[in-house]
Amino acid sequence: MLKQISKKVIHAAFLLLGITLVSFTLSYLSPGDPAQIQLSQSGMRVNPETLARMQTELGLDRPMLVQYLSWLKGILTGNMGFSYKSKKSVALLLSSALPNTLLLTIFSLLLMIIISTPIGVICAYKKEGIFDHIIRVLTYLFSSLPSFFISLVMLYIFALQLHWVPVLPSGLSGIILPALTMSLCLSAWYIRQIRSMILKEMEKKYVIGLTAKGFSDHTILFQHVLKNCMAPLITLFSMSFGSMLGGSAIIESIFVWNGVGKLAVDSISARDYPVIQGYVVWMAILFLLINFSVEILCQIIDPRIRREGLAK
Amino acid sequence: MSKSKINKKLGFRLGFLIALFFLFFIGPFFLPHEPFETNISQAFLPPSSQHIFGTDNLGRCIFCRIIAGGKISVFTSLAVMTLSSVIGSILGIIAGYYGGIWDKIISDIITVFQAFPSFVLAIAIAGILGQSIKNAIIALCAVYWITYAKLSRSLVQQIRSDNYIKAAWLCGAPPTSIFFKYILPSIIGSLFITVVLDIGSVILSMAGLSFLGLGAVRPTAEWGAVISESRNFMQQAPWIIGFNGLALFLVVIGFNLFGEAMDEKINCK
Numbered sequence: 001m002l003k004q005i006s007k008k009v010i011h012a013a014f015l016l017l018g019i020t021l022v023s024f025t026l027s028y029l030s031p032g033d034p035a036q037i038q039l040s041q042s043g044m045r046v047n048p049e050t051l052a053r054m055q056t057e058l059g060l061d062r063p064m065l066v067q068y069l070s071w072l073k074g075i076l077t078g079n080m081g082f083s084y085k086s087k088k089s090v091a092l093l094l095s096s097a098l099p100n101t102l103l104l105t106i107f108s109l110l111l112m113i114i115i116s117t118p119i120g121v122i123c124a125y126k127k128e129g130i131f132d133h134i135i136r137v138l139t140y141l142f143s144s145l146p147s148f149f150i151s152l153v154m155l156y157i158f159a160l161q162l163h164w165v166p167v168l169p170s171g172l173s174g175i176i177l178p179a180l181t182m183s184l185c186l187s188a189w190y191i192r193q194i195r196s197m198i199l200k201e202m203e204k205k206y207v208i209g210l211t212a213k214g215f216s217d218h219t220i221l222f223q224h225v226l227k228n229c230m231a232p233l234i235t236l237f238s239m240s241f242g243s244m245l246g247g248s249a250i251i252e253s254i255f256v257w258n259g260v261g262k263l264a265v266d267s268i269s270a271r272d273y274p275v276i277q278g279y280v281v282w283m284a285i286l287f288l289l290i291n292f293s294v295e296i297l298c299q300i301i302d303p304r305i306r307r308e309g310l311a312k
Numbered sequence: 313m314s315k316s317k318i319n320k321k322l323g324f325r326l327g328f329l330i331a332l333f334f335l336f337f338i339g340p341f342f343l344p345h346e347p348f349e350t351n352i353s354q355a356f357l358p359p360s361s362q363h364i365f366g367t368d369n370l371g372r373c374i375f376c377r378i379i380a381g382g383k384i385s386v387f388t389s390l391a392v393m394t395l396s397s398v399i400g401s402i403l404g405i406i407a408g409y410y411g412g413i414w415d416k417i418i419s420d421i422i423t424v425f426q427a428f429p430s431f432v433l434a435i436a437i438a439g440i441l442g443q444s445i446k447n448a449i450i451a452l453c454a455v456y457w458i459t460y461a462k463l464s465r466s467l468v469q470q471i472r473s474d475n476y477i478k479a480a481w482l483c484g485a486p487p488t489s490i491f492f493k494y495i496l497p498s499i500i501g502s503l504f505i506t507v508v509l510d511i512g513s514v515i516l517s518m519a520g521l522s523f524l525g526l527g528a529v530r531p532t533a534e535w536g537a538v539i540s541e542s543r544n545f546m547q548q549a550p551w552i553i554g555f556n557g558l559a560l561f562l563v564v565i566g567f568n569l570f571g572e573a574m575d576e577k578i579n580c581k
Contacts, residue, residue, distance in 0.1 A: 018424030023436075030440045055330065144565040146516045148523045149557040152546060160547050246431025252521055254543075264432075265524055268439035280436040286430045 012288065019284040020075060024068045025282065027273050035060055037271055038084050075281060081274040086265070090278040094260055098282070100250070101259030104182070105244045107175055109237065112183035112190060119187075120194025125221060127199065135191060142188035147247055151181045151254045168256055178255040182247065186240055193236060194229070199226045229300040238294035242287045318580055322573040329566050336382030345373035347380040348531055355548045367554045368538075369545055374552055378559045381533030385563060388445055388527075389514040396453040397507050400460025405495065407461070408468030409487075416467075422461055430455045434517065438526040445534075448527040452517055456510065460489035463506060467499040504579055512564040519560055535560050 027034070035054035039046045055061050059070065074080060080090035123132045142150070154177055159167045165177055202225060203208070210220045249261035256262070260279055267275035299306045340347075349471070354371035357363055365374035406541030407418035414577030425433070438451035471477060480490050521527045530541075535556045543550040 014420070015424060015427050018420070019427050022424060022428070026436060026440050029437075031442055107490065122507070140565065140568070141561075144512065144516075144568055145561050146523070146536070148520060148536070149560065152539070152543065152553055153557075156546055156553075182353055242429035243431065244435075246429045246435065249431065249435055250524060252522070264435060264439070268435070269525060273440060276436055276439055277547050280428065280432060284430045287429050288427055 008292070009051045015288060016285070019288075020072055020281060020306045021068070023277050023284075024071055026066065027277055031272060032271060032273075033060075034058060034084075034273060037273075049082060067271035072262050080278040080281075083267070083272050083275050085272045085275075090274050093263060093275060094278050094282050097258060097263045099259060101248055103262060104175060104178055104248060104252070104257060104259060106242060108179040108182035108186070108244060109241065111179055112240075113184045113237070115243060116194060120191045121192065121198065121221070121226070122160070123195040124198035125217075126203070129286065132195075139188040142184060143192075145185075147181065147185045148250050148254060150185060151178070151251055154181050155254065158211070163215045174255065174257060178257050181255075182244060182251050186248070186278040187243070190236075190240075194233065197229050198225055201228055217294045231298045234294060234298055236299070238290050241290050245283050245287065315580060318573065318577050319476065322570075322577055325566070325570040325573050327571050332382070332563060333386070333564055335379060339379040340383065343373075343376040343379060344377045347376040347533055348371060356545070359548075359551055366549065366551045368542065368549065368552050374555055377533035377538065378535070378555060381535050381538065381556075384445070384528055384532060384534045384565070385515055385518065385560070388449055388518050389511055392449050392452045392456060392514050392518065393507050393511055395429075395449070396456035397460045397503060399453065400457035400462075401464040401503055402497075403457070404461040404466075405468050405491070405499075408465040408545055409472060409491070409495065411472075418461065418465070419479055424456055425454070425458050427563030431517065431520070434521065435524065435526065443526055443529055445528050447499050448518060448521045451521065451526070452514060455517075456514065459506065459510065460503060464499055464503060467502060468495060472496065501578060505571070505574055508567070508574050511571070513570040515560070515564050515567065 027097060033051075033055075035051055035058055036046055038058070039050060039054055059067060062070075071081075078091055080094075082089055084091055086093070119135055123135050126132055155167065158164045158177060165173065168174075198221070202221075207220055207225065211217075245261075247261075248259055248263050251257070252259045252262040253265045260282070264276060264279040266272075267279070331510065351371035352362075354367050355369055357367040357371075359366040363373050365373065365378065368374055368377070403418050403421075407415040407492050434451040434455050437454055441447035441450065476495055477490065480494055485493075518527060519534075519539075522534045522536030523540045525537075525540065528537045530537070537551050539556050542549070542556070546553060
């Protein structure tokens with residue numbers, strides 16, 4: 001067990017190094033010179049002298065590896081540099097926006113599970129029935145529409161036409177539309193996944209055995225098949241968490257929800273590189289943490305995976 | 313499902329895609345109005361017989377702009393698919409065939425890229441490189457190559473120890489001929505089907521980047537960008553967003569349904 005954990009920790013450290021290296025290299029790819037951007041944003045005149053002074057101040061005259069190491073040291077101590085635009089610390093900006101994104105993501109995820117699980121189960125249970133066909137058409141529709149289009153349609157219907165919600169969100173009620181949009185976009189995919197997962201599980205031999213023993217379809221589905229689908233489903237949910245973190249950039253900026261996604265999009269239009277860099281690193285680390293905890297969760301709920309892990 | 317039924321389905325869906333291609337690549341030469349010509353006196357006209365999809369805030373014909381913009385969406389997505397599948401497969405094949413240190417290096421790179429939530433990485437790359445179609449293509453390639461590298465690596469690992477590859481190697485065939493004559497033909501089917509199934513999602517991601525202002529530059533009529541620009545007129549002219557969304561939907565569902573039919577055909581064998 002100890003060996004397994006230490007292996008995981010080494011793997012995580014390697015991934016962190018990789019993530020930070022990729023994120024740092026990104027700023028090297030940028031066509032703009034950070035010193036120049038910072039100077040022109042602070043309204044100072046850019047001449048070779050001030051530019052050189054700024055470059056020294058920002059440490060841009062040092063070799064790349066040295067710059068990377070000092071940046072990495074900053075990340076590990078919680079200092080990710082300062083925003084060019086607001087002059088605030090990147091860590092502060094991200095940590096004040098992150099709770100909003102997490103709230104939105106978790107709320108959407110729960111909503112998605114509530115929507116897609118029963119529908120997926122019914123579709124599998126009443127395979128090729130009318131309900132299954134209608135849902136199939138609907139899932140095709142939603143999975144072929146971009147999330148920003150669905151967002152705008154929702155905004156148009158519920159805010160502009162029906163006036164059920166304000167266009168600009170105020171407080172917690174503002175979470176309803178973005179969360180509903182996000183969960184609908186994902187549900188389309190999940191309903192099909194859950195349906196096919198259950199149908200595949202139903203073909204297994206233990207199901208035939210249970211049927212032969214005289215158990216009803218109902219009992220087999222709810223007491224055996226669904227239980228066995230739990231672990232792969234939870235793994236899928238955790239992967240969606242990552243895609244939701246990315247997708248939140250679009251949804252947050254449409255619904256003016258002040259999360260990290262909106263912060264990133266705003267920073268991109270202001271060419272605020274330190275914030276973008278911080279955003280990528282934080283999202284990757286968050287994603288890593290979620291995957292890690294889900295792996296442990298799956299070991300807890302599914303004894304087969306636990307035994308497999310120990311056998312390694 | 314019977315074979316002939318699947319073939320019929322595939323043919324019908326392929327026909328739909330070909331029709332779309334004709335519309336977007338030849339259609340622009342036969343437009344009733346100039347897609348980039350502004351005429352303020354004609355602004356915000358609802359759909360009518362003269363402008364079947366209505367006009368936008370600058371009086372431009374929306375139908376003409378949708379036809380003119382289709383090329384960009386389809387072409388950029390195909391470019392992303394081609395580039396990422398070629399680069400990803402080459403790396404995956406090298407990792408799978410040579411193994412050892414090559415496999416270690418390439419697998420490590422894949423693991424690191426996979427650690428990023430995909431759209432986050434795309435936004436960051438496109439955002440840092442700056443707004444242009446080329447940069448959006450680079451950003452999406454950085455995300456999509458992983459799928460092909462992983463897939464081709466595992467496919468090659470499976471067939472590497474097969475007798476016919478060993479026989480070719482024993483007969484002294486050079487690596488390039490083993491690669492082109494034996495490895496590539498046996499994995500290209502699976503790679504191709506994955507490409508087709510992924511195109512829809514690439515088109516959506518590309519439109520998403522453009523919507524965020526990270527793709528096509530004005531005044532191009534790229535659908536995602538047009539929808540983003542028209543957000544402010546949603547109350548006055550909902551048809552602008554509606555028809556552009558419909559166009560995106562038709563292309564994406566066209567590719568998705570075609571991919572599904574291809575998948576069925578291959579699995580039916």
